[in-house]
Amino acid sequence: MTKYVYMFSEGNKDQKDLLGGKGANLAEMTNIGLPVPPGFIITTDACRYYMKNDDVPAQLAEQVTESVQKVEQQMGRTFGDPKNPLLVSVRSGAKFSMPGMMETVLNIGLNDETLAGIIEMSGGNERFAWDSYRRLLQMFGKTVLEIDGDKFADALDAKKAARGIVNDPDLTAKDLSELVDEFKAIIKEETGEDFPQDARTQLDMAVVAVFNSWNTERAIIYRKRERIADDLGTAVNVQTMVYGNLGEKSGTGVCFTRDPATGQRGVYGDYLENAQGEDVVAGIRNTLPLAALEELDKKSYDELLANLQRLENHYRDMCDIEFTVENGKLYMLQTRIGKRTAAAAFRIAVHMLDDGLISEDEALERVTGAQLTSLMFPQFDADADRELLAKGMAASPGAAVGEIVFDSEQAVERKGAGAKVILVRRETTPDDLAGMIAAAGILTSRGGKTSHAAVVARGMGTTAVVGAEALLINAEANTVTVKGKVLRKGDVISIDGGTGEVFAGDVPVAPSNVTRYFEEGLDAALEAVSDEGERELVTAVHRFMTHADEVRRMGVRANADTPEDARRALAFGAEGIGLTRTEHMFLGDRREMVEHVILADSQEERDAAFNQLTPLQRGDFAGILEAMDGQPVTIRLIDPPLHEFLPDLTSLAVKRAINEDHGISAPEIDTLYTAVNRMHEANPMLGLRGVRLGLKMPGLFDLQVRAIAEACVERIQAGGDPQPEIMVPLVGDVKELTIVRERAQATIDKVAEESGVELSIPIGAMMELPRAAVTSAVLAEESDFFSFGTNDLTQTVWGFSRDDVEGAFFTEYMDAGIFEVSPFESIDVQGVGELVRQGVNGSRSTKPDMKLGVCGEHGGDPDSIHFFEEVGLDYVSCSPFRVPIARLEAARAMIEAGMDASA
Numbered sequence: 035m036t037k038y039v040y041m042f043s044e045g046n047k048d049q050k051d052l053l054g055g056k057g058a059n060l061a062e063m064t065n066i067g068l069p070v071p072p073g074f075i076i077t078t079d080a081c082r083y084y085m086k087n088d089d090v091p092a093q094l095a096e097q098v099t100e101s102v103q104k105v106e107q108q109m110g111r112t113f114g115d116p117k118n119p120l121l122v123s124v125r126s127g128a129k130f131s132m133p134g135m136m137e138t139v140l141n142i143g144l145n146d147e148t149l150a151g152i153i154e155m156s157g158g159n160e161r162f163a164w165d166s167y168r169r170l171l172q173m174f175g176k177t178v179l180e181i182d183g184d185k186f187a188d189a190l191d192a193k194k195a196a197r198g199i200v201n202d203p204d205l206t207a208k209d210l211s212e213l214v215d216e217f218k219a220i221i222k223e224e225t226g227e228d229f230p231q232d233a234r235t236q237l238d239m240a241v242v243a244v245f246n247s248w249n250t251e252r253a254i255i256y257r258k259r260e261r262i263a264d265d266l267g268t269a270v271n272v273q274t275m276v277y278g279n280l281g282e283k284s285g286t287g288v289c290f291t292r293d294p295a296t297g298q299r300g301v302y303g304d305y306l307e308n309a310q311g312e313d314v315v316a317g318i319r320n321t322l323p324l325a326a327l328e329e330l331d332k333k334s335y336d337e338l339l340a341n342l343q344r345l346e347n348h349y350r351d352m353c354d355i356e357f358t359v360e361n362g363k364l365y366m367l368q369t370r371i372g373k374r375t376a377a378a379a380f381r382i383a384v385h386m387l388d389d390g391l392i393s394e395d396e397a398l399e400r401v402t403g404a405q406l407t408s409l410m411f412p413q414f415d416a417d418a419d420r421e422l423l424a425k426g427m428a429a430s431p432g433a434a435v436g437e438i439v440f441d442s443e444q445a446v447e448r449k450g451a452g453a454k455v456i457l458v459r460r461e462t463t464p465d466d467l468a469g470m471i472a473a474a475g476i477l478t479s480r481g482g483k484t485s486h487a488a489v490v491a492r493g494m495g496t497t498a499v500v501g502a503e504a505l506l507i508n509a510e511a512n513t514v515t516v517k518g519k520v521l522r523k524g525d526v527i528s529i530d531g532g533t534g535e536v537f538a539g540d541v542p543v544a545p546s547n548v549t550r551y552f553e554e555g556l557d558a559a560l561e562a563v564s565d566e567g568e569r570e571l572v573t574a575v576h577r578f579m580t581h582a583d584e585v586r587r588m589g590v591r592a593n594a595d596t597p598e599d600a601r602r603a604l605a606f607g608a609e610g611i612g613l614t615r616t617e618h619m620f621l622g623d624r625r626e627m628v629e630h631v632i633l634a635d636s637q638e639e640r641d642a643a644f645n646q647l648t649p650l651q652r653g654d655f656a657g658i659l660e661a662m663d664g665q666p667v668t669i670r671l672i673d674p675p676l677h678e679f680l681p682d683l684t685s686l687a688v689k690r691a692i693n694e695d696h697g698i699s700a701p702e703i704d705t706l707y708t709a710v711n712r713m714h715e716a717n718p719m720l721g722l723r724g725v726r727l728g729l730k731m732p733g734l735f736d737l738q739v740r741a742i743a744e745a746c747v748e749r750i751q752a753g754g755d756p757q758p759e760i761m762v763p764l765v766g767d768v769k770e771l772t773i774v775r776e777r778a779q780a781t782i783d784k785v786a787e788e789s790g791v792e793l794s795i796p797i798g799a800m801m802e803l804p805r806a807a808v809t810s811a812v813l814a815e816e817s818d819f820f821s822f823g824t825n826d827l828t829q830t831v832w833g834f835s836r837d838d839v840e841g842a843f844f845t846e847y848m849d850a851g852i853f854e855v856s857p858f859e860s861i862d863v864q865g866v867g868e869l870v871r872q873g874v875n876g877s878r879s880t881k882p883d884m885k886l887g888v889c890g891e892h893g894g895d896p897d898s899i900h901f902f903e904e905v906g907l908d909y910v911s912c913s914p915f916r917v918p919i920a921r922l923e924a925a926r927a928m929i930e931a932g933m934d935a936s937a
């Protein structure tokens with residue numbers, strides 16, 4: 035019989051697939067002896083069953099009954115018992131945290147009869163009992179019965195207005211008991227049924243509501259954004275209620291074992307006296323810093339600190355925690371590995387490494403290429419003139435500049451029109467998600483570092499400042515007033531998520547010190563840092579990059595077409611160039627010469643154009659080989675579709691038509707038109723390009739090979755150590771390669787003979803057509819190396835035109851779940867990846883030591899890099915700016931696979 039229900043004591047933290055993240059960690063906390071209110075978990079298996087069959091599994095009811103009985107025994111209370119009732123919370127808990135996206139119902143088990151027992155349990159606190167009942171009706175009505183939540187909120191507001199009060203806590207027991215009646219009436223009116231009084235019915239309905247909440251619109255948007263699979267389902271946690279709203283000796287809080295924004299040591303969190311858990315995260319009431327608890331209730335505070343330390347040592351990572359104090363007794367309600375900013379991730383990892391909690395390899399696992407990327411973003415220039423408007427809490431770092439928008443709709447609309455926007459709100463709720471995704475920055479006037487805005491922004495890597503209380507936001511009027519100044523929708527502001535500062539206008543941004551570290555070295559970056567935190571960060575990056583270089587097996591090269599690019603790539607740690615696209619050297623003022631080559635009528639004319647181009651190309655190559663002296667430089671022979679070099683056919687046709695209309699004779703236009711028309715291709719991306727062009731106009735490749743060989747001679751004569759590799763693009767058949775290779779070798783030999791300098795230049799091919807990958811064993815006989823061109827390989831495997839499709843229908847494809855990310859961005863492992871694998875295996879079956887790399891865009895994408903490590907490529911090549919990311923991820927891929935480069 036399938037086990038669908040686990041007591042907390044039966045699970046552990048490694049069972050996130052089955053028990054969800056929250057459940058697995060509740061189980062772990064229970065098992066290490068922390069004070070967790072007893073409960074049980076309904077598995078994700080049960081949710082998946084429900085989604086498939088539209089009904090819960092038949093065995094579930096009985097297993098829930100048994101588990102409820104166990105909790106009753108532990109608590110000495112009984113579900114539905116009027117005298118001594120057990121009340122539970124029902125919460126979602128998926129494998130990956132989806133903050134605020136799914137549903138929660140509290141106080142299940144409360145009804146007209148058990149109310150008396152709750153009054154007694156709370157020491158005669160009638161107000162508390164009625165408030166709990168009102169909350170249950172409200173949450174149950176909205177979540178389980180799907181009644182518009184405003185109906186309840188409006189009734190609550192009307193009651194307060196009638197009583198002339200502003201805050202909920204001022205409502206009396208009588209007010210609340212009246213509200214309970216009103217809420218019951220709303221339920222009856224909206225559903226035609228009474229609120230279910232039976233505790234077990236409440237529980238069963240709440241469980242199904244949590245299952246259903248997996249597929250709400252906002253949960254679906256969130257998963258897409260976070261690349262969480264839609265079919266995982268959620269677990270359901272059923273847990274004994276404890277109350278932070280029983281009076282002054284009660285309260286609730288959220289905290290981190292370290293500061294999640296900066297990574298500094300020391301607990302960090304918010305506390306709300308006399309409140310329930312949801313109140314903190316919702317950011318509705320302003321919280322106290324955690325330290326305030328020490329004064330309010332030292333015993334609970336000390337116990338909490340000890341528990342935090344214990345958790346951090348147990349998980350060996352920064353944890354985030356929710357806790358409640360009920361009448362002076364501390365309960366731990368949740369823990370998980372805490373989300374953190376990129377800078378915090380680096381600092382925490384290095385601190386834990388220094389404290390001996392984790393190894394160097396583990397430290398590398400704790401930081402990602404994506405985090406490193408965000409640290410390389412520019413920051414506000416501290417020396418610039420700037421007008422400080424307000425200061426809030428630094429919730430998620432970065433420097434964001436944009437127009438003010440006041441709601442999600444405005445954000446989406448302005449972003450769609452190409453504007454950068456800062457979403458300014460009192461506080462955010464899960465309903466604001468679309469606007470938060472569209473925004474360059476998020477600014478709120480309420481809430482703490484653990485508010486919805488802060489947590490979600492950090493998760494998305496979006497800059498955010500929260501709790502900037504000086505801002506008076508009037509969302510209806512689309513204005514925000516601060517320091518007597520009225521800002522309107524569309525006005526530009528700048529927010530600093532690292533300091534919490536909000537500035538008027540467009541503040542200039544300065545480069546990051548992490549980037550400075552890569553460009554100018556450790557000493558220069560340390561000299562430029564402005565505080566100790568920055569110093570720690572730069573040092574951490576340096577240490578991790580050094581270790582990454584020791585660990586990784588794959589080499590990292592850069593795609594670079596100019597000596598400047600080559601130098602930048604070297605500074606960023608590239609170990610050579612994996613792709614120089616030579617066609618870029620034919621653009622600009624040289625384009626006309628290339629046009630002559632292509633359109634020449636006679637061989638003499640063509641040779642003349644070649645002779646003009648050769649010395650220019652030699653200079654290009656000599657420059658790059660000098661910049662990359664001693665390192666391999668893969669130079670790809672000319673590749674692009676012809677039309678990129680020719681005048682536009684349509685404009686020529688228009689010119690001719692105009693001439694005709696005006697009776698003007700322009701024979702050169704006619705000739706050009708005829709020539710261009712002859713060469714015209716309906717589908718140039720799949721036409722005369724790459725090796726095909728080289729075979730049709732052999733002089734073109736000859737000139738490039740000669741220029742490479744001569745540049746090599748020039749460098750050797752100057753005392754350098756040039757290491758060029760010649761790469762032939764778009765090869766599909768071995769015979770193409772044989773012909774090109776023989777000719778190229780003859781040219782190299784000729785240059786060697788002419789100069790008296792010995793030359794040995796490897797000649798290889800790009801593997802960017804399915805046919806090349808499939809026939810790689812044969813192709814390998816004629817090739818000294820291969821480099822996977824995964825851009826063209828993706829294009830040809832899918833039959834997607836690189837130039838056209840992304841804007842045309844990829845969004846729809848992603849919406850439909852056909853892919854989660856563009857296959858041009860991250861490798862399609864099943865399809866394109868399979869051909870890469872075939873290509874690797876085929877070529878190594880012919881030449882076991884064949885050098886294999888990748889130079890498509892995927893060479894700088896973290897997920898793809900992990901795949902390339904797995905299939906055994908020798909190196910990845912990517913744009914210079916992504917080289918550090920590739921170094922880090924290549925090392926992380928090794929560690930993930932449990933490999934050790936030194937072994």
Ligand code: PEP
Binds near residue numbers: 615802826827890891
């Ligand atoms: C490729 O196709 O992956 C490649 C690197 O070449 P290009 O992008 O220049 O076609």
Ligand code: MG
Binds near residue numbers: 825826
């Ligand atoms: Mg290509």
